[in-house]
Amino acid sequence: MSKKWISTTLASAALVLASSTALANPYEKYKDTTIVVSWPALSHFAKAETLIEEFTEETGIEVEVDALQYLKLRDRQILEMSKREGEYDVVSWVVMWKGEYVSKGLLTPLSQFFTNGALVDPQYDIDDIADAYLQNGGIVGGKKGYMPGKSGAMYGVPFGAETSIMAYRKDIFEEQGITPPATYDELRAAMAKLKEAGIPALTSRGKTGHQVTAGWLLHLAPLGGKIFDDEWNPVFNNAAGVEAAQVMREIAQTGPNGIASFGFGEAAAAFLGGDAAMYIDTLKIAAMARDPKLSKVDGKVGYALHPTGTRCGSETGGFAMGIPANSLNKEAAFLFVQYMTSKAGDKRMVELGGDPIRMSTYKHFQSEFDEYPVILDQLPCADADWRPLIPEWNELNIDVLGQALTQVITTDEPIQPIMDAAAEKARAIMEREGYYAWANYRK
Amino acid sequence: MAATDRTEVPARDYRVVTPYLFIAPAVLVMFAGLAFPVLQSLYLSFYDWKIGTPLKSAEYVGLDNYIRLISDPDVRESLWVTIRFGLWTISIEMFLGIALALLLEKPIRGASVFRTIFILPLMVSPVVVGLIWRYLFDARVGWVNYYLGTWFGIEPQVWLGDAELAFFAIVLTDIWQWTPFIFIIVIAGLQALPSEVLEASHVDGANWWQQIFLVKLPMISSILVIALLMRLIDVFRALEVMYIMTGGGPGRATELMSLHIYNRAFDAQLLGYASAIAVLLIAIVFVISISILLIGNPMKDKSDV
The missing domain is CATH 3.40.190.10 (Periplasmic binding protein-like II)
Structure with a gap:
C-alpha cells in the first residue's frame, strides 16, 4: 500500500517535473526545426561551428551553415532574400551592406522579437555589447541613415565585429x-x-x-x-x-x-x-x-x-547577424542569434579562438590576451562615420x-x-x- | 493518268513541309534556351532595376542606358582589352596548336602519351585553372617568382597587381588552357585526310613544307575556320579565369567585356545598364560570326548534302 503510494507520488512528481521543464524550456517549441545560416568563410566563423554544435545539443534546433567567401555573400543573400520564401533564416552581413538590405525591405526588425517575453532571455543584457559594434552593424536609419540616432531601428546583432x-x-x-x-x-x-x-x-x-x-x-x-x-x-x-x-x-x-x-x-x-x-x-x-x-x-x-x-x-566594421524578412523560421533564428551573442556564448567564442563583442568578455579576459587591453582603449575611438x-x-x-x-x-x-x-x-x-x-x- | 497527277501534287507539298517538321522541336528548344534570355536582357536594358526589388518596380528609362553606353570610357576600355586579349591569345593558340598537331600527327613512339598530356588542361574546370594560376603568379609565395628568382635572379614581380604583367598573366593562362583545343581539332582533321592525296603530292615531289602549306592546311581550312570562330566567341564569353585571378584589376587592365558586365550588374547593381552592355556584346559576337561564315563558310560546299 505504502509502496504503491510512494510510487504514485513519485510518478506524479516526475510528471509535474517533466511538464514544468517542458514549460520552462523556451527552446522546446522549436525542437527539430532546421535553420539555415549564411555567413562568411572566415576564421572567427569557422571557430563558431563548435558553438553551433553545442547549441544544437542544448536546444534541439538543427543548424545548417552555408559559408562563402565574404565578398560573395551579398549577391547570394540578396537573391535568396528577394524570393517569396527564402532558404536563409539567419544572414551575416558586412556592415557596409546593412543600408541596402534595409532599404530594399529584406530584413526583419529585431523589435518583433525583443517584445516577445517567451523568446528574450532576461539575462541577455544588450547594453553590454560594445556600442560601436552594435550601432555600426545593427542599427539602420539613425543620423544620415547609418549612424547612431533616435530614428534608427535595430536589424542585427554584431557577431565577428571589429575595430x-x-x-x-x-x-x-x-x-x-x-x-x-x-x-x-x-x-x-x-x-x-x-x-x-x-x-x-x-x-x-x-x-x-x-x-x-x-x-x-x-x-x-x-x-x-x-x-x-x-x-x-x-x-x-x-x-x-x-x-x-x-x-x-x-x-x-x-x-x-x-x-x-x-x-x-x-x-x-x-x-x-x-x-x-x-x-x-x-x-x-x-x-x-x-x-x-x-x-x-x-x-x-x-x-x-x-x-x-x-x-x-x-x-568600425566586420559583421552583424540578422533575420531575413522571408525566413520561415524567424523565432528559432532569433533564439540562435541570441544564443551565439549571449554572455555565455560570447565567452565561449573567445575560448574557441574567436572574437568577442561584449565589454564584459573583454574585461574578463583582459589579463589573458595581449590585445584586449589595447582594444578596450581603442573602442572609444571607433568612428561610427568610418564610411x-x-x-x-x-x-x-x-x-x-x-x-x-x-x-x-x-x-x-x-x-x-x-x-x-x-x-x-x-x-x-x-x-x-x-x-x-x-x-x-x-x- | 489524271488521277495519279492529282495525288502527286499534294505529296510533293507534303515533302516540302516534312523537314521543317523534323527540325521544329530543335528550333523550339533553341528558341527557349537562346532567344528568350536575349530578349529578356534586351527588355531589361530599357529599365533601371536593382536586384532584391520587385521587377515591377523597375523604372522605365528608355534609351538612357544606350546613350550612356556610347559615351562610357570604361566600356570602350573593356572592349579594347577584350580585342587585345583575343588577338594575342588566338593567334598564339592557333600557331601553337597547329604546330603541335603537325609534330604529333605521325605515329611516333609515345605520341598517344603526349597527346593525352597536351589535352589535360582542357579538362580542368576554368575556376580551378584560375585558382592554380593565381597561386602560381602570387607575388609572395608563387612558384613563378620563386623559380625566376632562383634560376635567373629576377626580382620578384607583382604579377597580378601590375597592369602589363596581369594582362600577360591572363594571356598566358588562356594559351595554356586553350591551345589543346586547337590541337585536338587540327589533329582530328589531319588524320581524316585521304592518304592518296598526300601520297600523290609526295610523288609529285612536294617537300615537307610544301606538303603542309599547299596540301594539308588548305584541305583542313574549314576546320580551322570553325576552330577560329569558336575561340573568338569564347574570348567574348571568357569570365571565370579572370574573375578568379584578378577580378578585372588592377584598375580595369584585365576586365574583359563579360567580366565588365558582371561587375556592373552585381557590384554596382546597375542591372539595366549591364543588360545594355550585354546587348552590345551579343551584337558584336553576331557580327563577327556572320562575317567569318561569309568569308569562309565551312558548310558552303556541302549545301547539296
Whole structure:
C-alpha cells in the first residue's frame, strides 16, 4: 500500500517535473526545426561551428551553415532574400551592406522579437555589447541613415565585429631600435627605416575594388578626412584624403611585395607568414596570429593603438547577424542569434579562438590576451562615420574609389587629379540617386 | 493518268513541309534556351532595376542606358582589352596548336602519351585553372617568382597587381588552357585526310613544307575556320579565369567585356545598364560570326548534302 503510494507520488512528481521543464524550456517549441545560416568563410566563423554544435545539443534546433567567401555573400543573400520564401533564416552581413538590405525591405526588425517575453532571455543584457559594434552593424536609419540616432531601428546583432588596431613584430622592432609608432608621422618614419633595412614594413590590402578602398579608409579618418560632408558633397579629395592616398602609396612602396594584388586574406597572410613587420587593420589578426595553422609569428607579436593623425579614429566594421524578412523560421533564428551573442556564448567564442563583442568578455579576459587591453582603449575611438553605409556605397567603394586608388598605388601620377576625378564621379552617382534634391529644392 | 497527277501534287507539298517538321522541336528548344534570355536582357536594358526589388518596380528609362553606353570610357576600355586579349591569345593558340598537331600527327613512339598530356588542361574546370594560376603568379609565395628568382635572379614581380604583367598573366593562362583545343581539332582533321592525296603530292615531289602549306592546311581550312570562330566567341564569353585571378584589376587592365558586365550588374547593381552592355556584346559576337561564315563558310560546299 505504502509502496504503491510512494510510487504514485513519485510518478506524479516526475510528471509535474517533466511538464514544468517542458514549460520552462523556451527552446522546446522549436525542437527539430532546421535553420539555415549564411555567413562568411572566415576564421572567427569557422571557430563558431563548435558553438553551433553545442547549441544544437542544448536546444534541439538543427543548424545548417552555408559559408562563402565574404565578398560573395551579398549577391547570394540578396537573391535568396528577394524570393517569396527564402532558404536563409539567419544572414551575416558586412556592415557596409546593412543600408541596402534595409532599404530594399529584406530584413526583419529585431523589435518583433525583443517584445516577445517567451523568446528574450532576461539575462541577455544588450547594453553590454560594445556600442560601436552594435550601432555600426545593427542599427539602420539613425543620423544620415547609418549612424547612431533616435530614428534608427535595430536589424542585427554584431557577431565577428571589429575595430582596427596595430600589430607589430616585437623582435624586428627591437632589433631595429624602433618603438611602436603612435602617430602617422612616426609610422611613416618607421616604414622608411624598415625599408632601408630591407624589411617589408606595413602590409595592406590593395587589390582593385573594395580591398584597396578598405586599405585607404584605414588612414582617411585618423588623418582627418571623410567621404562626404553633411550635405552629401564628396570631400575625400581634400588635403586629408590626398594625404591618406599618399600614405597608401608609401605603404605599397615600402611594404611586402604584391600589395596591389592583396585582398584581406593575402594581406593578413603576409604578416602571419613573417613577410611584414606591421599590420594595421582588424583586431581579428590577434586571434589569427595565435592559430598555429595560420601563423608562423605566434609569440612575436605586440599590439598598439591605431596610430593617430589629427585625431584618434579606428575602423568600425566586420559583421552583424540578422533575420531575413522571408525566413520561415524567424523565432528559432532569433533564439540562435541570441544564443551565439549571449554572455555565455560570447565567452565561449573567445575560448574557441574567436572574437568577442561584449565589454564584459573583454574585461574578463583582459589579463589573458595581449590585445584586449589595447582594444578596450581603442573602442572609444571607433568612428561610427568610418564610411557612409548607404545603399550607394557599394558602387562608390568598388567602381569609383576602388579604381582611383589602384591608380594611386600602381602609378607615380600626381594624386590630386586622380582624387578630383573620382570625386566628380561620386557626385554624379549621388546626383543620379537624388541626394541633392533637397538642397536644390531649397535654392 | 489524271488521277495519279492529282495525288502527286499534294505529296510533293507534303515533302516540302516534312523537314521543317523534323527540325521544329530543335528550333523550339533553341528558341527557349537562346532567344528568350536575349530578349529578356534586351527588355531589361530599357529599365533601371536593382536586384532584391520587385521587377515591377523597375523604372522605365528608355534609351538612357544606350546613350550612356556610347559615351562610357570604361566600356570602350573593356572592349579594347577584350580585342587585345583575343588577338594575342588566338593567334598564339592557333600557331601553337597547329604546330603541335603537325609534330604529333605521325605515329611516333609515345605520341598517344603526349597527346593525352597536351589535352589535360582542357579538362580542368576554368575556376580551378584560375585558382592554380593565381597561386602560381602570387607575388609572395608563387612558384613563378620563386623559380625566376632562383634560376635567373629576377626580382620578384607583382604579377597580378601590375597592369602589363596581369594582362600577360591572363594571356598566358588562356594559351595554356586553350591551345589543346586547337590541337585536338587540327589533329582530328589531319588524320581524316585521304592518304592518296598526300601520297600523290609526295610523288609529285612536294617537300615537307610544301606538303603542309599547299596540301594539308588548305584541305583542313574549314576546320580551322570553325576552330577560329569558336575561340573568338569564347574570348567574348571568357569570365571565370579572370574573375578568379584578378577580378578585372588592377584598375580595369584585365576586365574583359563579360567580366565588365558582371561587375556592373552585381557590384554596382546597375542591372539595366549591364543588360545594355550585354546587348552590345551579343551584337558584336553576331557580327563577327556572320562575317567569318561569309568569308569562309565551312558548310558552303556541302549545301547539296
